[in-house]
Amino acid sequence: GAGVSQSPRYKVAKRGQDVALRCDPISGHVSLFWYQQALGQGPEFLTYFQNEAQLDKSGLPSDRFFAERPEGSVSTLKIQRTQQEDSAVYLCASSFSGGNTEAFFGQGTRLTVV
Amino acid sequence: QQQVKQSPQSLIVQKGGISIINCAYENTAFDYFPWYQQFPGKGPALLIAIRPDVSEKKEGRFTISFNKSAKQFSLHIMDSQPGDSATYFCAASRRGGGYNKLIFGAGTRLAVHP
Numbered sequence: 001g002a003g004v005s006q007s008p009r010y011k012v013a014k015r016g017q018d019v020a021l022r023c024d025p026i027s028g029h030v031s032l033f034w035y036q037q038a039l040g041q042g043p044e045f046l047t048y049f050q051n052e053a054q055l056d057k058s059g060l061p062s063d064r065f066f067a068e069r070p071e072g073s074v075s076t077l078k079i080q081r082t083q084q085e086d087s088a089v090y091l092c093a094s095s096f097s098g099g100n101t102e103a104f105f106g107q108g109t110r111l112t113v114v
Numbered sequence: 115q116q117q118v119k120q121s122p123q124s125l126i127v128q129k130g131g132i133s134i135i136n137c138a139y140e141n142t143a144f145d146y147f148p149w150y151q152q153f154p155g156k157g158p159a160l161l162i163a164i165r166p167d168v169s170e171k172k173e174g175r176f177t178i179s180f181n182k183s184a185k186q187f188s189l190h191i192m193d194s195q196p197g198d199s200a201t202y203f204c205a206a207s208r209r210g211g212g213y214n215k216l217i218f219g220a221g222t223r224l225a226v227h228p
Contacts, residue, residue: 004157031213042120042203042218043158056215091157095214103214105157 002026004106006092012112013082021077021109025094032075033103034067035091043091049075082113117141118206120219127226133191135222137204140185144206146214149178149189152201152221161202162189194226 005024013019025032030051035043036059046065048056051072060067064082069075079086089110093103119138127133139147148163164171164178164187171178177190191198204219 033215035216040221042118042205042220043216044218045215048213048215050213055213093157100209101214102160103216105159107155107157 004092004094004104006090006106006109008109009107010110010112012114015083015113016081017113018078018080019082019111021079021090021111023075023077023092023094023106025073025075025092026096026104027073028096029094029104030072030097031095031101031103032069033093033095034075034077035093035105036061037089037091037108039088046077046090079111082111084113087111087113117217118204118219120204120222122222123220124223125225127194127224129194129196129226129228131194131226133194133198133224133226134188135202135204135224136186136188137219138184138186139206139217141206141208141217142185143208143210144217146207146209147178147180147187148205148207148216149176150203150205150218152203158203191224194224196226196228199224199226 032049034046037043045059049069064080066078089108091108093105095101095103149161150158151161152158175192180187205216
């Protein structure tokens with residue numbers, strides 16, 4: 001596709017429910033990032049993949065958050081036993097290679113936990 | 115730990131005026147300073163970026179001024195237009211670390227009135 005695609009665009013989950021958010025990066029992009037953007041705040045880094053390897057997961061807020069990119073393209077962010085504080089927009093970004101290339105963001109998935 | 119501080123939180127400018135947004139950072143290892151523009155319901159999009167070896171970069175109506183000794187950088191939007199109304203985020207990263215892990219400011223909501 002032309003850009004980073006995320007699905008679903010909106011997700012409402014009951015507290016305690018598990019959710020899975022999908023990211024389709026730009027074809028050929030090696031690097032993939034997940035960010036969490038709370039209402040009225042800037043995005044905050046969650047995790048980074050280089051191909052299928054998760055090289056940095058320092059931003060994941062708890063062990064309820066898990067991300068994978070098994071074939072080095074599509075990535076899934078899974079949140080187990082969702083809580084109200086998980087409500088946010090989850091942004092995915094991809095870039096062609098490592099440090100010296102621009103990251104392109106998707107439109108995000110807005111998660112609301114009720 | 116807020117590594118990038120952004121001000122003001124919101125800004126109202128008349129059409130044709132100059133919009134100025136400021137950011138300060140703490141980590142002297144940062145070597146890449148981008149500005150992102152975000153419209154409602156969209157992901158952030160790169161507007162302009164600067165490296166610390168230059169003091170100013172201009173692209174069209176957008177200029178970044180960078181003060182390495184003060185650890186500050188700012189975005190100037192000349193001849194502001196209603197279409198510039200959006201939320202602007204400054205960010206910083208250490209590209210020398212091998213991947214572009216962005217640390218964002220809290221954002222500035224800009225409204226340009228006709």
